[in-house]
Amino acid sequence: MVRKSNDGSISDGTGRLRRRADERRREILRAAGRVFRRRGVAAAGMREIAAEAELSPSNLYHYFDGKQQILCVCQELSLERMLGALRQARRSERNAHERLADVVRAHVLCMLDEIEGAAAHLEIEALPEPLRRRIVARRDRYERGVRGLIADGVAAGEFAPCEPTLVTRAILGALNWTARWFHPDGRHTAAEVADSMADYLVRGLTATGAAERTPRVAHAGGRR
Amino acid sequence: MVRKSNDGSISDGTGRLRRRADERRREILRAAGRVFRRRGVAAAGMREIAAEAELSPSNLYHYFDGKQQILCVCQELSLERMLGALRQARRSERNAHERLADVVRAHVLCMLDEIEGAAAHLEIEALPEPLRRRIVARRDRYERGVRGLIADGVAAGEFAPCEPTLVTRAILGALNWTARWFHPDGRHTAAEVADSMADYLVRGLTATGAAERTPRVAHAGGRR
Secondary structure, eight states, rough: OOOOOSOOOOOOOOOOOOOOOHHHHHHHHHHHHHHHHHHHHTTTEEEEEHHHHTTTHHHHHOOOOHHHHHHHHHHEEEEEHHHHHHHHHHSEEEEEHHHHHHHHHHHHHHHHTGGGGGGGGEEEGSOHHHHHHHHHHHHHHHHHHHHHHHHHHHHSSSBBBBOOHHHHHHHHHHHHHHHOOTTSSSSOOHHHHHHHHHHHHTTTTSSGGGSSSSSOHHHHHOOO | OOOOOSSOOOOHHHHHHHHHHHHHHHHHHHHHHHHHHHHOOTTHHHHHHHHTTTHHHHHHHOOOOOOHHHHHHHHHHHHHHHHHHHHHHHHOOOOOHHHEEEEEEEEHHHHHHGGGGGGGGGGGGOOOOHHHHHHHHHHHHHHHHHHHHHHHHTTTTTOOOOOOOHHHHHHHHHHHHHHOOOTSSSSHHHHHHHHHHHHHHTTTTTSGGGGGGGGHHHHHHOOO
16 A cells, blocks of 8 residues: 555555545534534534434544634634635735725635634633644734734825724624624625625725725735 | 602612712623623633622622623613714714714714723624524614615715715724724823714715815705
8 A cells, every 4th residue: 555645645545545634624623613603612513413413422523622622723724715815815926905805805704614713712722722822823923914014004104093903803703704694595695794894894994995905006006 | 758759860879879879880891891802702701890890799699690791781881872972963964074074073983982982892793692683683773874874975965975884884984993902091081082983984975076065055055
């Protein structure tokens, strides 16, 4: 049996088994996401997650040590995705409005995605210390990145003068809160929510209002 | 002993006792608020709340039946205060920007107040059904009121065209989230946070940007 790599890319027996196990883990995370959303993290139990994932409880424990580990993996997946969107926005040649709008949209879609939605509850107080610390550190990194986008926009004159720390927290609050009220079968799709949030939250930073969609030439030029 | 009224306004023995008990209950709510904030609602226990309030656990049970009742009273107090601010804004002669800014500021100050801050966690999933329903109904009423302010501003041309439901939720998310990150001994006072939120969140609705502080005469005139 070939065991050259650990990334599941080899299509021998081991690779197939690994990929199948990964897919099973993602199904479990999706099921856990639904239970967390329906019942709240505190009230959700492994038995209920197992039932939702159509597994026996003992089989569920084969994949995850417990609810805390599931919660932790959910959070890490979503933070990874959000940090990726932030990196992409930073590298892009677009102006500050467009970059922030991209990050906002990616954040909403990540929160409302069936799997990562679970992370929205952000009830990490209950996690054991090393896990909690790791998630808090990544979350802080994300927050610093968003704050940096805003501070850059202010420095370039594209955004109105403001306290970037407080505006960043307003934005993250608005975005994280979506997971509390969004229903997949509600009046608005996740994409509509994402667009609406991007429009509204970026407009609040616009230095001269109407300039939002057509950034001032001098500054836009300066940044490119 | 005179027992004419139930509002504690009579300065006979009964009135004094009632007022003292009320004051004690408020002290307990403040203590519970600190424990909820420090530990999260799920992890907080009556024993810890009692210690924080410098009471024996059995004495604490003399004032409140349990953690759920404390949480419920916290929520009701804050919702009452927020609904009051909303009523006042509605009755005022000010323009839509100023009315919304007033509501935003009142909401933040309510969330970050030592007592009502506890309500911020909004972990009402754990409350028994009749209590939960009552709080959800009042919260919905508050949300409808904020949405109404925004819809009125859009109709009057003071605010940019938008989906008031989604913008309202963005605003409430940003405001409710403050309780998660605010520290009384942090860099910004509650009043500074309130002003910053009002500036940013109202500007996001501004129809023509610079018009924010000087609403267009025609519409402002039309509303007065």
